[in-house]
Amino acid sequence: MKCVVAGSNVKVLGKAVHSLSRIGDELYFEPVESGLALRTVNLSRSAYACFLFNPLFFQQYDAEAPKEDSQFRCKIAMKSVQTIFKSLSTLEKTVEKCRIDLNLERSRLVFQLLCKYGITKTHKLSFQECESLQAVFAKEECVAILKAQPKLLVDTVMNFPATLEEVNVTVTGERVLFRNHLEEEQDITKLMVTEMSLAADEFDHFEAQEDISITFCLKELRGLLSFAESSGLPINIYFNDPGRPVIFSLDDPVLEVNFVLATLSDEDTRPHEHTVSGAKKRCPPQADTANSTFLSDDIDAYMIEMETTGLEEKQELPADMPSCSTERGTHHALDCFQENSGSDTESEEDIPGTPPQKKFRSLFFGSVLSPASRGPDQTLLNQEVLAEASDEDEAPK
Amino acid sequence: MPLSSQAEAGDEQYVLIASLDNVRNISNILKAIQFKDHATFLATSNGIKVTVEDSKCLQANAFIQADIFQEFIIKEDSVMFRVNMTVLLDCLSIFGSSAVPGMTTALRMCYSGYGFPLTLFLEEGGVVTVCKIKTQEPEETLDFDFCSTNVVNKVILQSDSLREAFSELDMTSEVMQITMSPDKPFFRLSTFGNSGSTHCDYPKDSDMMEIFQCTQTQTNRYKISLLKPSTKALALSCKVSVRTDNRGFLSLQYMIRNDDGQICFVEYYCCPDEEMAEEEP
Numbered sequence: 001m002k003c004v005v006a007g008s009n010v011k012v013l014g015k016a017v018h019s020l021s022r023i024g025d026e027l028y029f030e031p032v033e034s035g036l037a038l039r040t041v042n043l044s045r046s047a048y049a050c051f052l053f054n055p056l057f058f059q060q061y062d063a064e065a066p067k068e069d070s071q072f073r074c075k076i077a078m079k080s081v082q083t084i085f086k087s088l089s090t091l092e093k094t095v096e097k098c099r100i101d102l103n104l105e106r107s108r109l110v111f112q113l114l115c116k117y118g119i120t121k122t123h124k125l126s127f128q129e130c131e132s133l134q135a136v137f138a139k140e141e142c143v144a145i146l147k148a149q150p151k152l153l154v155d156t157v158m159n160f161p162a163t164l165e166e167v168n169v170t171v172t173g174e175r176v177l178f179r180n181h182l183e184e185e186q187d188i189t190k191l192m193v194t195e196m197s198l199a200a201d202e203f204d205h206f207e208a209q210e211d212i213s214i215t216f217c218l219k220e221l222r223g224l225l226s227f228a229e230s231s232g233l234p235i236n237i238y239f240n241d242p243g244r245p246v247i248f249s250l251d252d253p254v255l256e257v258n259f260v261l262a263t264l265s266d267e268d269t270r271p272h273e274h275t276v277s278g279a280k281k282r283c284p285p286q287a288d289t290a291n292s293t294f295l296s297d298d299i300d301a302y303m304i305e306m307e308t309t310g311l312e313e314k315q316e317l318p319a320d321m322p323s324c325s326t327e328r329g330t331h332h333a334l335d336c337f338q339e340n341s342g343s344d345t346e347s348e349e350d351i352p353g354t355p356p357q358k359k360f361r362s363l364f365f366g367s368v369l370s371p372a373s374r375g376p377d378q379t380l381l382n383q384e385v386l387a388e389a390s391d392e393d394e395a396p397k
Numbered sequence: 398m399p400l401s402s403q404a405e406a407g408d409e410q411y412v413l414i415a416s417l418d419n420v421r422n423i424s425n426i427l428k429a430i431q432f433k434d435h436a437t438f439l440a441t442s443n444g445i446k447v448t449v450e451d452s453k454c455l456q457a458n459a460f461i462q463a464d465i466f467q468e469f470i471i472k473e474d475s476v477m478f479r480v481n482m483t484v485l486l487d488c489l490s491i492f493g494s495s496a497v498p499g500m501t502t503a504l505r506m507c508y509s510g511y512g513f514p515l516t517l518f519l520e521e522g523g524v525v526t527v528c529k530i531k532t533q534e535p536e537e538t539l540d541f542d543f544c545s546t547n548v549v550n551k552v553i554l555q556s557d558s559l560r561e562a563f564s565e566l567d568m569t570s571e572v573m574q575i576t577m578s579p580d581k582p583f584f585r586l587s588t589f590g591n592s593g594s595t596h597c598d599y600p601k602d603s604d605m606m607e608i609f610q611c612t613q614t615q616t617n618r619y620k621i622s623l624l625k626p627s628t629k630a631l632a633l634s635c636k637v638s639v640r641t642d643n644r645g646f647l648s649l650q651y652m653i654r655n656d657d658g659q660i661c662f663v664e665y666y667c668c669p670d671e672e673m674a675e676e677e678p
Contacts, residue, residue: 077592080593083565083567086564117603118603119598120598121565122596124593124596126592
């Protein structure tokens with residue numbers, strides 16, 4: 001694969017990386033025919049973001065896979081990509097072109113910045129091949145759809161303190177209310193509560209079939225807002241009942257952006273409405289302490305990540321990176337499932353102690369579809385995707 | 398040494414008197430070499446050389462020429478003393494370190510000789526502060542024996558371009574590798590970090606390159622931790638000269654223009670890293 005980004009688009013790419021870096025520690029890099037997809041998911045899997053750059057975004061775009069049989073995909077450390085696009089003002093002032101090349105012989109993804117005065121900066125990053133990262137969401141099924149100019153949301157969010165973790169959005173009648181999310185144990189007398197009310201006509205599009213109140217993390221949204229603000233693209237917001245993800249998306253002829261954020265489920269007030277949430281049942285240790293914050297883990301149910309180590313010989317990360325070795329362990333576990341699924345004859349590779357792949361998959365999909373399909377493999381799901389509380393920056397896995 | 402023994406002296410007893418209208422002209426340049434607590438001052442009739450060293454591998458010198466000062470009197474051939482750099486800089490910025498337009502702090506720096514404190518008279522808006530800093534036994538400074546006749550490669554760059562490269566340094570890399578060559582890649586800075594390698598190439602005909610005199614291909618590695626302090630000087634400078642000698646020793650000379658448009662120099666010497674691991678292309 002090979003692509004060249006020229007002129008002001010380099011800054012757009014840089015901005016996208018900055019937005020993504022607010023969410024995850026790893027950047028999933030996937031060049032496909034329809035464009036270059038950059039994705040990430042946060043540690044607790046409660047937030048997912050995807051930037052899809054259309055081939056027209058590039059001066060030159062060639063997604064051709066290095067090997068004919070497989071699609072090239074990889075993940076790279078977010079930190080190292082951030083370094084490349086560290087200073088946006090420098091990108092704007094000095095960088096004329098950015099070439100992204102895949103060097104398979106050396107297993108490096110090469111980012112080359114061609115700057116003014118003939119200076120070139122070459123970053124050769126190690127990568128891990130991986131499977132595609134996808135979140136399952138359906139914008140069409142959402143009962144509330146809003147569309148707003150970035151400035152409206154930026155101005156609204158600006159009023160909240162930078163330390164605020166979650167924000168509550170309530171759509172009622174012809175108004176949208178933004179306010180701090182208050183946790184039950186918080187002493188209201190010591191808190192400042194900020195609430196903003198926006199009229200429906202401030203939005204470019206306002207469609208809500210019923211009154212809905214959702215709560216989600218603000219941090220990830222800020223990343224999207226800063227990107228939307230700089231690009232001037234209107235923001236589409238799709239959401240459903242509490243507990244189901246909220247989707248923020250930007251659309252442009254050359255770019256498509258989707259941010260999927262988990263929302264807190266509202267079990268106290270509407271215990272039966274929320275069929276998807278199984279977090280309390282799935283993780284008993286948390287259940288006792290589970291205030292609604294923990295339930296944002298629910299996004300697990302919506303996230304699908306399939307990784308494989310089938311191409312492990314390609315991985316050339318330095319051995320002294322502790323995070324790699326632990327991750328490989330995980331991959332092995334997942335790999336078993338992958339291989340099982342790859343060959344339709346399931347009995348061929350019967351690895352003891354691992355449940356059949358189909359169940360594993362259905363676990364992921366199943367939790368989206370119906371909680372009933374969750375079988376005896378709950379513990380496995382817990383091990384694989386159960387993450388810690390979403391609102392803390394965790395140590396590397 | 399107790400303060401009482403560092404007695405006060407009249408003007409005629411000072412061996413060194415240096416006055417300056419704007420203290421920022423020297424505090425800035427001292428900040429450019431402030432990476433260790435102690436600095437050795439050597440004053441001669443040419444001016445003052447301030448030296449800071451680290452690990453016997455790195456030496457930084459700031460040269461403050463006599464004509465930077467409005468008054469510069471030295472009664473001996475050379476005067477040498479050592480002071481705590483942090484304390485000195487705290488004193489110099491006693492009226493605040495931020496530049497207020499139209500408001501400058503004037504300095505008169507006096508020293509009576511061995512065993513006496515360094516006395517600073519600082520004045521701003523009619524208010525005078527007198528600071529006395531105990532001096533210490535001067536230590537022998539390292540002689541890097543960096544001789545211009547042994548210089549193999551030399552480039553002079555506009556600082557802007559190097560500043561950027563240094564600000565984006567991959568600090569997970571232990572070393573920075575400098576390649577200088579009469580052929581491609583001419584002048585290359587490389588780091589080798591956890592997640593891959595980074596090269597920054599400057600062609601010899603770049604507008605950022607003022608002088609390019611490379612006679613042979615040389616690749617040397619320097620500890621990033623040693624080079625990092627020099628970014629302070631880089632930030633203030635307008636031009637930088639990068640030289641290496643036949644032993645691989647590195648000399649970085651920074652040309653710094655002060656508030657009044659005068660020029661000072663800060664120089665860093667750094668030893669190469671002994672272990673030269675196999676090269677990554």
